[in-house]
Amino acid sequence: MAERALRGARLGAQSFEDERGVEMAPRQEVEYVLPDGQTFTVTMADEADIPAEWEDPRTGRVGRLKDGEEPVKKDEKPARTHWDMLLERRSEDELEEILTERLELLRSGEIGPSHLHRRKRKSA
Structure with missing residues (x-):
């Protein structure tokens, strides 16, 4: 293996x-201001x-363009929860009825894991 090594060169590092x-492409320096007033430049x-x-490469905080306009904030729609999507398909009365039916089946031992089934008491 030593015979195949390249001597005098650091592969990938140089x-x-x-x-x-x-000829380098034309560039410009753009200045950004952090909320605390510090500035940083980006080429x-x-x-x-x-x-x-x-984002400031040193601190990770977000800066705004110096002498730039305030960005227009978009109205964000609130996130739809599972409950919101469920209410689109069923009314609360229907959900209450389904819950009652399923709890009765679960308590009677017809559905669900066996460790949740209530044992029937033996009559003496």
Whole structure:
């Protein structure tokens, strides 16, 4: 295995490409402001659409574009719960009736796991 090792090179850690003659894409520095007033800059391409918010790479907090407009907040629909979806299909009276029927079957031992069945008392 030692015969196949490349000597003098760190594979993957170092690029042997030369940057001479390579023209970089035009860039711009975009400044964002954190809620506490600190600022940070992000380098972006000139033709990039600049987002109104960006996460600070050092702290992870979200900053707003300096001198930018407030983003328009969208009305969020409340999350539909299982109960909401159930009420779309059945009324509360129907659900109460179904619950009563199922509890009677469970208590009589016709359905459900055996450890929940009530044992019938023997008459002496």
